[in-house]
Amino acid sequence: MGAGNGLVKFVVDGRTDEILGMHMAGPRATDLIVEGALALRLEATVEEIISTIHGHPTVGEALHEAAHSVHGTALHLPK
Numbered sequence: 001m002g003a004g005n006g007l008v009k010f011v012v013d014g015r016t017d018e019i020l021g022m023h024m025a026g027p028r029a030t031d032l033i034v035e036g037a038l039a040l041r042l043e044a045t046v047e048e049i050i051s052t053i054h055g056h057p058t059v060g061e062a063l064h065e066a067a068h069s070v071h072g073t074a075l076h077l078p079k
Contacts (some may be wrong), residue, residue, distance in 0.1 A: 006016045008066035017045040035063055046070045
């Protein structure tokens with residue numbers, strides 16, 4: 001897309017791993033909000049986001065990486 005800036009951040013209950021909220025900013029954030037809203041509605045956990053297939057390369061992959069980051073297993077971190 002030619003844009004290198006953006007942010008996806010999960011707010012998570014440290015005890016249960018349940019997603020309590022999300023922050024998103026950057027290009028196509030409005031395309032990503034549906035997955036975040038669904039995760040909140042279904043009381044999803046970070047592990048459930050991690051175990052869901054996210055295509056590569058896609059903008060939606062940012063949610064997958066952010067979920068991995070919660071557990072310290074992210075592959076692509078900004079430098």
